[in-house]
Amino acid sequence: MDRYDAVERYYHAIDADEYEELRALLADDFVHDRGDMRLDGADAFVAFMRDDRPDTETSHELTAIYESDAGVAAEGTLRRASGEPMFSFVDTFRFENEKLYALTTYTHPA
Template structure:
């Protein structure tokens, strides 16, 4: 179930389905990434919908590692055929919602 939630996270972002994205995240969701930290589900969804610099990107997932409440994903962010960067995301899932996400990039 947690792996399904995490896979849905990428599909909703790539599909620009922001209400569905909102439903996957816990209200207190925190996303830590190399360039900034987002605190709160509404802040993150607003950024993804209104402020992110590239909106025509897609996530290509190479591996998903299931450790119960922690799901790690290795993949890359693409803009068309252009590889923007590789990433490892570590999702913490609580009560069926993504509560925390830590992103590492190359």
């Protein structure tokens, strides 16, 4: 699996509530930084996505995925189950040994 596919699988796993698949994509020391909070460790991140997200009935609509030697960036919109946009985002992913090890999220109100 290449890095582009790993990013697509990341969003699919979250949107489909496939948390074992999500965990399999992440390095043990995975870090997510989204400005207002930071999650350290793959298990903490998966637990947050599964148990603590304010709204789990959402979907990621990707408009672009950019790949470089430094990593992958994905641009899109997070939508509620009704289709209403919550916010637009850019996620930057870093990889280590074919696993996602760092994610930074930038958001903009819809």
